[in-house]
Amino acid sequence: MQINDNFEKLPESYLFSTVGRKLREYKEAHPGVDVIRMDIGDVTLPIPQAALDAMHRAVDDMADKSTFHGYGPEQGYAFLREAVAANDYHARGVNISADDIFISDGAKSDLGNLGDIYSHDSIVAVCDPGYPVYVDSNVLDGRGGELVNGRWSRFVYMDCNEANAFKPVPPAQHADVIFLCSPANPTGVAFSRDELKAWVEYALANKAVIIYDSAYCAYITSDDVPHSIYEIEGAQKCAIEVRSFSKTAGFTGLRCGYTVVPASLCGYDAEGREVQLRKLWLRRQTTKFNGASYIIQRGAEALYSEQGKREVACNVDYYLNNARTIREAMLGAGFTVFGGENSPYIWVKSPNGESSWDLFDKCLSEVHISCTPGVGFGDNGEGYIRFTGFNTSENTAEAMRRFMNFFKK
């Protein structure tokens, strides 16, 4: 068998695997040192009680012949799809049907798997910096071309930098598939309604599809920031939205998310005929996926109960408060900072012009906190590091104390 040689084009390991390995090596060499993790966006609060109770009941369902659940629907149970449609869309005045919602084992898998429904020749537009899954999964599918001076020859790069406050604008070139994330990972910056409108207009004019990663929408606090791309007129004809329960309800280990593919969204076949993308995604999921676990879906459903909503809001507030602590500490010390207002991520410019990895190493070995090197999200991230607000409030305060003590010297 000949391998998919696109694997050999990629850097040897995924960003967060490299960070994790460096951290492990450091801890093995320095067993007494307490390193505070401010790198990967993994949550620290336990699962909301409403979801826990629902999952316990679902486990009991599995013990009885009359309530046992075997294979579930590949698209997800109707009870969860209907709860999502009612609470995440109808309650915001957005008309999304439960039939357009596909429950999955998380946003990351869906963002990579969606590549199965668009052509290998598609021109893909990505933000630099951006969540590495968009680039790496499309390179694996053969859409990257060659890596030349740190950039893939077939991608359209949308530069995000200090000059545009890390908000990309629609490119001058044509793209077929556009990856957008708002509030953005890693910069924490979010699109306003007007900014997002420009993207929808671009996609409609180019007969393109936006893959809209909305994993952090629960963190939006500004009135002018849309929670869903479908709040923008025309978006149901040009956008797929991907969401997750990981960052809102602590499901990073349980795994559950969903993808919305509206019935009115079409792509084109080689003859230029319209083809409904929902049909393709359903075919893809029924072929390669057997659905998220019944127990987990019952847990996710309970997040939409009154108790569940209160508990999720409490968790989100807790992490937003951590993000505020980081943001204020950095600003107070005179650093240049983005994000942390509508987002759990804070994007910080190296205080003394160090490279991202140098600063990562310095933070780890001298300050004993880990962060994510900005360059791991793309060339424009060089010279930046990302902090996450997902640690405990005690650890966040201690990490900021260490950081400030060190860098104020």
Ligand code: MLT
């Ligand atoms: C991140 O830290 O960027 C995310 O946690 C990674 C992910 O969600 O896969």
